Amino acid sequence: MYNKIWFFKSIMEQLEEAIIVADLDEKIVYINKSCEKMYGISSSSLIGKFLSDMLIVIDKDKEDLRKISQTIKDEKIYYGSHFSKRNNGEEFIVSIKIASLKDEEENKIGYVGTIQDVTLNMEFERTLKETTIELQEKNKELEQFAYITSHDLQEPLRIISNYSQLLHEKYQNTIDEETEKYFNYILDSANRMRILIKELLDFSRVGRKDAPFEKINIDKMLEDIEKDFILKIKETDAKIRIETSLPEIYGIRIRIKQLFHNLISNSLKYRGKDNPQIVIGCYDDDPFYTFYVKDNGIGIEEKYFDRIFGIFKRLYSREQYPGTGIGLALCQRIVETHGGKIWVDSEPGSGSIFYFTISKSINFT
Numbered sequence: 159m160y161n162k163i164w165f166f167k168s169i170m171e172q173l174e175e176a177i178i179v180a181d182l183d184e185k186i187v188y189i190n191k192s193c194e195k196m197y198g199i200s201s202s203s204l205i206g207k208f209l210s211d212m213l214i215v216i217d218k219d220k221e222d223l224r225k226i227s228q229t230i231k232d233e234k235i236y237y238g239s240h241f242s243k244r245n246n247g248e249e250f251i252v253s254i255k256i257a258s259l260k261d262e263e264e265n266k267i268g269y270v271g272t273i274q275d276v277t278l279n280m281e282f283e284r285t286l287k288e289t290t291i292e293l294q295e296k297n298k299e300l301e302q303f304a305y306i307t308s309h310d311l312q313e314p315l316r317i318i319s320n321y322s323q324l325l326h327e328k329y330q331n332t333i334d335e336e337t338e339k340y341f342n343y344i345l346d347s348a349n350r351m352r353i354l355i356k357e358l359l360d361f362s363r364v365g366r367k368d369a370p371f372e373k374i375n376i377d378k379m380l381e382d383i384e385k386d387f388i389l390k391i392k393e394t395d396a397k398i399r400i401e402t403s404l405p406e407i408y409g410i411r412i413r414i415k416q417l418f419h420n421l422i423s424n425s426l427k428y429r430g431k432d433n434p435q436i437v438i439g440c441y442d443d444d445p446f447y448t449f450y451v452k453d454n455g456i457g458i459e460e461k462y463f464d465r466i467f468g469i470f471k472r473l474y475s476r477e478q479y480p481g482t483g484i485g486l487a488l489c490q491r492i493v494e495t496h497g498g499k500i501w502v503d504s505e506p507g508s509g510s511i512f513y514f515t516i517s518k519s520i521n522f523t
């Protein structure tokens with residue numbers, strides 16, 4: 159069997175925290191390697207000295223020493239934060255805990271102190287906070303930029319589009335086949351650009367909580383969406399089935415509608431050989447509601463599970479499936495403004511399930 163003292167000592171040597179053990183006379187009997195490293199002192203220089211000698215080292219300002227002594231004399235556990243100083247003069251902040259050490263019969267046999275260098279944690283937290291604020295500001299700037307540019311681009315595009323149309327009408331009867339083809343390229347591209355700009359504008363609007371959060375009855379909303387798709391549903395003989403009860407949620411009505419609209423529209427568009435079977439449901443996943451939209455369509459390869467949520471990211475050409483690749487990016491933004499996330503699970507050839515969560519308790523104001 160192993161030696162108990164050796165066993166515990168080797169555990170102490172692995173700890174990140176500095177450990178000091180003193181006997182009943184408050185004389186130091188052990189310090190671990192982390193303590194030597196933290197203060198730049200050797201164990202031999204401290205063994206046999208009084209705990210108060212070490213406390214003077216620990217507390218640079220020596221302010222709380224009396225409080226520490228009193229607390230441990232009163233048999234209480236001492237917790238505190240102190241400015242400390244290493245042997246090389248470097249200052250740092252520590253969090254200390256000092257408690258009595260007891261034997262198996264609960265008799266006090268000494269003291270044990272645990273010291274944690276919290277400077278690194280604090281610096282890390284501060285850097286993280288600063289970076290987050292910086293990122294949020296940059297994000298706002300970018301959103302503003304996307305909003306203004308897409309908004310301002312609409313006007314010149316409208317002029318290009320209108321005047322090309324007028325030119326086309328004016329010379330319709332005199333132009334040859336090749337020129338007619340050029341006109342069509344221009345009109346087609348201008349139209350595509352109009353759609354892209356509109357979608358970009360819509361995308362940059364989603365992040366700006368420009369409409370109030372309100373109570374939404376999802377059942378009712380889905381009935382309305384189904385009506386919007388009535389022609390497509392008839393044409394493809396699609397079935398939409400709601401398989402669980404659906405909750406009322408708080409959200410921005412037009413955005414939540416857009417979210418379901420995009421997912422259902424994709425399920426109809428990326429259908430397989432069989433008639434589309436779309437199943438919608440929700441489960442309570444406190445503090446979220448998790449909704450899902452499942453289809454029996456062409457499916458998606460696992461390596462594209464993240465990519466498809468990127469703006470203008472598509473897996474097929476416009477000739478194969480029409481679209482611009484903004485639908486799922488919009489869905490992701492909408493879900494994020496409702497405190498949730500969105501992801502997909504799919505098997506190529508069998509279908510896809512899109513899941514998204516909506517926070518029940520996000521601060522909506």
Ligand code: ADP
Nearest residue numbers: 424425428457466472473481482483484485486
């Ligand atoms: P779009 O449909 O305009 O291309 P989306 O952002 O809605 O844009 O979708 C991005 C890509 O994700 C699509 O081009 C398609 O490849 C894939 N995708 C989306 N929904 C489905 C689905 N239900 N089944 C299979 N693939 C899908």
